[in-house]
Amino acid sequence: MKVFEIFPQQESFMDSSPDRCRTCAVVGNSVNLLGSHYGPLIDLHDVIMRTYRRMKSTVKANQGLVKVLHPGFIQYVHENWLGKEGRYPSTGFMGVVLAMHICDEVSVFGFGADKDGNWRHYWEELQNKHYGTGPHGGGQEYKRILELAEKQKLNFYKGF
Template sequence: MLLVFQTPVDEVSEGMCACKDCVRQQTHSFWFNELYDLSIQPLLTWENHVLSEDIYKYWKGLQKNKNEDNYTAVVEKLFSLFPDKMQYSDASPKHCRTCAVIGNSGNLKGSRYGHFIDLHDFVISTYKKVSPSVKANRHKVMILHPAFIKYVHEIWLLKRGKYPSTGFLAIIFALHVCDQVSTFGFGADQYGNWYHYFEKTSNKVRTGAHSGSFEFDTMMQLYLENKIQVFRGR
């Protein structure tokens, strides 16, 4: 999974955020504290690319063709294209870093959230397909670590579904690198239909290989715990 940020990111620095509440701080919530592991490294670098046997087995299970994919070859190719640098945060006691996570739900249509989304420091979007006209800055491209994907699937989702959806991965990633998180375009539309905004019809109730209902319930629990804001759209 590749994450392309809309705005540049700086190197990690020590210190707490300037927000009233920082999402990465542990709270009185036993539920959140049990699930949230601040020590997990969300991003893959050359330094941490060697996988333990169980993580490698999990990564292999995600591949469509399990006979041809060679992890070492994939990693070498990745770091020949993208920078090998742990730069995903600009944490500072003087700054409150806000992030908008954009899902693919059809409830985005006509929501008019565009300007509000643009006010966030970071915008993390999930796409079905990136247009060839979009030219990503190689210094803004980061790769999720297989261990992080496994952590989200097994700890946050209790192994529900075959693997986490891109949108849910983006939400948990944001919890690890942002100070305040807002979500847009998740869940069903106002009529209870689950579909992607880029699909022609909205008469669908399916979530594919993902446990959509469990992911949505977990997202709403994060909202109730005051860890994220949820904007449902239409």
């Protein structure tokens, strides 16, 4: 299928073996990333799951039709990891759960609310200063990340 032509051909970083630790960084889009200087640390990971980025114009695919996550996975995360908090999980939190399933070591960057308790993206200014977590159960997502960090299941870099 032509849709798979948009994915890189390199797969060696995904090879797992007893003498190799597959490190993954999940980079959220929280305003907490601003000024954090985590870039070099993030780049040291084998696999990096990042925030929204436009696809290269050379890619010939209907971007509106390309979906990476199966709805069953979204439901699994919503029910089993978040106890159905919020209308649906954020893509960032789904990235955390996916990384927990496929990576030997997971580091999480750019998650959490700003100083006013809003979950906003680092590239935007909120018009509604009482936005909270929007449709996501952000408080529950953050709590789960903190619990996983406390149990040393992932490394959590909070930002500012």
